[in-house]
Amino acid sequence: MHLAATTGAWHEKNCHLNILNAARKGRYGVIATVAYNIEHIVLDLYELLSLSLTVDLTILPWAVTYSDGLPIRAAKDAVSRATVPISLHLDHAQDESLVKLAADTLSFDSIMVDMSHYGKAEILRKTAELVQYCADRGIATDAEPGRIEGGEDGVMDTGSLEAYFTTMKDVKNFVHAGVDVLAPSFGNIHGEYPERGRELGLNLLQEIDKALPNNVLIALHGTNGFTPQLMKECIQHGVVKINVNKLVLEDYLIYHCWDGKKHRLTSFMKQGTQKVIRPTVKWLEICGSAGKA
Numbered sequence: 030m031h032l033a034a035t036t037g038a039w040h041e042k043n044c045h046l047n048i049l050n051a052a053r054k055g056r057y058g059v060i061a062t063v064a065y066n067i068e069h070i071v072l073d074l075y076e077l078l079s080l081s082l083t084v085d086l087t088i089l090p091w092a093v094t095y096s097d098g099l100p101i102r103a104a105k106d107a108v109s110r111a112t113v114p115i116s117l118h119l120d121h122a123q124d125e126s127l128v129k130l131a132a133d134t135l136s137f138d139s140i141m142v143d144m145s146h147y148g149k150a151e152i153l154r155k156t157a158e159l160v161q162y163c164a165d166r167g168i169a170t171d172a173e174p175g176r177i178e179g180g181e182d183g184v185m186d187t188g189s190l191e192a193y194f195t196t197m198k199d200v201k202n203f204v205h206a207g208v209d210v211l212a213p214s215f216g217n218i219h220g221e222y223p224e225r226g227r228e229l230g231l232n233l234l235q236e237i238d239k240a241l242p243n244n245v246l247i248a249l250h251g252t253n254g255f256t257p258q259l260m261k262e263c264i265q266h267g268v269v270k271i272n273v274n275k276l277v278l279e280d281y282l283i284y285h286c287w288d289g290k291k292h293r294l295t296s297f298m299k300q301g302t303q304k305v306i307r308p309t310v311k312w313l314e315i316c317g318s319a320g321k322a
């Protein structure tokens with residue numbers, strides 16, 4: 030099966046898609062780092078850019094609703110001054126009104142239209158409608174064919190909905206709906222993996238990659254505890270965009286638990302930022318995107 034994608038003139042100008050398409054051609058992975066607060070935005074947009082390293086700056090819905098979009102406006106200001114392309118992405122937007130609010134009032138290059146908590150027919154209908162809504166505004170979209178198990182801090186809790194793997198029919202339907210980036214479910218889990226370890230369906234991942242048109246790309250969700258080898262295998266099997274959360278934020282969280290009383294707030298914030306830089310640079314190098322800005 031080889032599918033054809035729907036494309037519009039805006040696709041060529043979309044920064045998010047340009048970054049990911051270059052990565053697909055170059056067979057490397059783009060790190061998508063979650064920014065929960067202004068320190069993380071400073072990290073991504075000043076510290077990494079000073080090293081000529083770029084990432085996909087990912088915001089979760091909590092950061093939009095908690096502060097009425099303020100960190101996104103700050104990030105957009107910094108992006109507009111950046112010397113290398115950097116994209117601004119809203120991940121796991123599970124509420125239809127939030128997708129529309131973000132598309133209408135915030136400067137995202139890309140929005141993940143995550144309707145995976147609905148029934149299958151509803152998912153497709155709502156996804157297609159919201160993908161078109163974003164495309165009309167020149168915004169790329171991610172979506173989750175299948176349902177990835179677990180949850181993530183900053184995303185609406187969908188309770189104990191049963192996970193299911195992506196099928197090739199799901200892939201066909203989502204491509205037909207005009208989705209630009211697919212986040213398949215192939216044994217990956219949001220949050221912590223069980224003690225027995227990971228059972229990833231890398232063959233399914235590769236099958237999905239082979240079926241996709243050149244300009245529809247794969248995002249990997251659920252990377253907690255990944256080894257460098259496993260990450261490279263996922264890239265070899267078609268992954269282009271890699272969501273990282275705990276992999277780069279764990280040192281920062283530990284630092285916040287233990288060192289809060291030892292510093293003035295200003296030095297505490299600055300050193301906290303440094304705690305995220307080291308692992309972020311490490312994973313950029315592992316995924317092959319260091320020096321590709």
Ligand SMILES: [Zn+2]
Pocket residue numbers: 121181219250251272
């Ligand atoms: Zn996710």
